[in-house]
Amino acid sequence: MLETTNERAAMPAVPAATGRSTSNGSAQRRRAGRPSAALLDKAGITAAALELVSRKGYEGLTMAALAKALDVAPSALYNHVASKQDVLLLVEDHLMSLVDVSGFEAGPWEDAVRTWAWSYRDVFAEHTPLIPVIAVLPVTDAPQTLAMYETVSKGFSDAGFPQERIVPAIVALESFIFGSAYDVTAPEDIFESGSMADSTPHFTAAVHSSAASGAAGQAGKEGGRQADTAFSMGLDALVSGLGALRGRAEYL
Amino acid sequence: MLETTNERAAMPAVPAATGRSTSNGSAQRRRAGRPSAALLDKAGITAAALELVSRKGYEGLTMAALAKALDVAPSALYNHVASKQDVLLLVEDHLMSLVDVSGFEAGPWEDAVRTWAWSYRDVFAEHTPLIPVIAVLPVTDAPQTLAMYETVSKGFSDAGFPQERIVPAIVALESFIFGSAYDVTAPEDIFESGSMADSTPHFTAAVHSSAASGAAGQAGKEGGRQADTAFSMGLDALVSGLGALRGRAEYL
DNA sequence: GCTAATAAATGAATGGCATTCATTTAGTGG
């Protein structure tokens, strides 16, 4: 398939005009060397990575596939990012800008936290492979992430939280949110005990009883319904429990 | 290095005695074909995987390394497990047996949940790469996991939880636990905003204030201290919030 | 305006990885 090496010596200085206008997606070998206008930058890489993920999922996000989407050789990416992890960081930071923090600008703290938490969970439920990345990511390298924390911190502060409790409270909420994002992707029948149901009567009964009360509607494969119930319960508990901390001092 | 193909025809039927007693770890080429006594089984594979992880971490857990630890060719593993994911499942289920559910057999529900949650978090803080695996793992394939759920479910039931709220409550707690396990592994300075500190005054102040109140002692690299504070706060909130659900009906 | 340094691309390795397959040998059931 790959044609056998000529075309390099041939046609010495065709200006090549404005790149590929032939409307076919990718053909048209580009010759080596720095192009007049740069083909890549971080924003473009981020956008291509996001689009690739939305089409093929995270298994489909390989450096080779990303390069192909950008019509570039894989090694070219390394002039702009140091590693694949670096690409994931770019994606992660972009996603943070999609999290809804608008509630913190007005209205009661409880409502703001709820809005923020639900949108945060929804964004990352579609991107669970990033969660291990976030958990270790220094905020310095992530301006959008930092911006989110600033807004949320201010919201907590304005709501009367003592300084030293703001970060732990946010971390606790975030932990719950990340864990809950995984739930959304779990299969609905994950708790079906099958053949060992006899030896686990309490659990089996609990599973059936919760499935019965929740699943009035359609039975999709994704465990959205169950996950939503658990998220709602946990979030209520956290909001009221953490909200009560605005006042006395215990955690120091 | 690899000696060049003889030894196959040579020495036709040396009994090979009881395998490798030469006390050197691994040398002594084994000849192909089924051995008299099986070298591998799931328990052995699980144990070797755990030991390998504790020595080299999860990056060190490769099928090749696992095979070498068991003094076996990599392909031999596939007679006992279908994939590497399968190995991770075995490890995961083994770890579940280390989670402390003893509190549910006697004493107040609140204490039992706290003991369970702390030990659950501590076990998986050392094994965060398994968390994505657990989240999707059907309990049928995981007897220890199922056993844990049975004990916990019974504890909730005995404490007066209505059937249909038991599973969501456990899921909410687990979500928080998994998310918190990641925190433990995060670097202590993850929230240092560095050069952009000026543009994030509230967050920067909150970070410094929580660091000041928590870190009276030694400054290790791992964020154990901060993570513990957040976990403690969140767990208190969840325990009191969820505990209050024993009675009225709202989540159906 | 020349020239050295730097930036951005290609293309050809490299090494690690999980997994598969043909082959060999040893037990097992009819």
Added chain:
DNA sequence: CCACTAAATGAATGCCATTCATTTATTAGC
């Protein structure tokens, strides 16, 4: 006794991230 199955070896296979030498273009300094 013989066919079948189980459990091992060893040699591929294909994918993947990353590196390196090379080519070409732009930019900074004299």
